[in-house]
Amino acid sequence: AQSVTQPDIHITVSEGASLELRCNYSYGATPYLFWYVQSPGQGLQLLLKYFSGDTLVQGIKGFEAEFKRSQSSFNLRKPSVHWSDAAEYFCAVRSGYSTLTFGKGTMLLVSP
Amino acid sequence: NAGVTQTPKFRVLKTGQSMTLLCAQDMNHEYMYWYRQDPGMGLRLIHYSVGEGTTAKGEVPDGYNVSRLKKQNFLLGLESAAPSQTSVYFCASSYSQRGRDTEAFFGQGTRLTVV
Numbered sequence: 311a312q313s314v315t316q317p318d319i320h321i322t323v324s325e326g327a328s329l330e331l332r333c334n335y336s337y338g339a340t341p342y343l344f345w346y347v348q349s350p351g352q353g354l355q356l357l358l359k360y361f362s363g364d365t366l367v368q369g370i371k372g373f374e375a376e377f378k379r380s381q382s383s384f385n386l387r388k389p390s391v392h393w394s395d396a397a398e399y400f401c402a403v404r405s406g407y408s409t410l411t412f413g414k415g416t417m418l419l420v421s422p
Numbered sequence: 423n424a425g426v427t428q429t430p431k432f433r434v435l436k437t438g439q440s441m442t443l444l445c446a447q448d449m450n451h452e453y454m455y456w457y458r459q460d461p462g463m464g465l466r467l468i469h470y471s472v473g474e475g476t477t478a479k480g481e482v483p484d485g486y487n488v489s490r491l492k493k494q495n496f497l498l499g500l501e502s503a504a505p506s507q508t509s510v511y512f513c514a515s516s517y518s519q520r521g522r523d524t525e526a527f528f529g530q531g532t533r534l535t536v537v
Binding site for chain 2: 314319344352353354356359400402407408409410411412413414415
């Protein structure tokens with residue numbers, strides 16, 4: 311069965327510092343991968359997605375993610391974090407009928 | 423274009439009461455889904471539908487029923503609410519082009535508390 315692991319429950323980053331959120335997946339076929347962001351009390355916003363092709367994917371708000379098949383990873387990165395990036399981030403893999411299996415999330419805290 | 427709309431946004435139920443959550447999408451999507459979100463658990467699939475009149479169980483279907491009588495609507499029912507069903511519920515929809523560049527579009531969520 312497919313699964314997604316986000317090893318870090320919480321991460322604290324200083325404003326202006328770089329960010330990397332880890333995501334590892336388990337899926338038998340070519341994975342379709344997503345990163346979503348959720349601000350407190352809000353819905354999910356799609357940051358970026360990987361379906362095929364270039365393994366470095368650009369998303370909104372200056373985020374990017376790199377798909378590494380050999381490591382079964384899809385880590386999210388941002389070169390310089392802003393205070394408004396503080397939120398919870400979810401990695402997900404798509405399965406049959408476009409259902410999604412989500413990781414448990416990583417809460418990003420941004421310190422001044 | 424409203425996208426995916428969930429009704430209601432907030433609800434408090436007493437144990438044993440019943441209620442229905444409504445999800446409506448105006449994008450002519452074939453597929454629709456209900457997820458629940460609990461702290462530290464991410465989102466988990468409750469039920470989904472691949473077309474009008476069809477439904478299927480997801481990862482955590484117990485205690486819920488669903489119906490898809492119209493293509494644009496997907497209803498989630500709780501017949502006898504339990505405190506364990508306190509959660510935030512998200513509806514989503516997507517196109518049916520499997521293997522193509524499709525993504526799910528999410529509603530804003532329904533926060534349900536069962537006391």
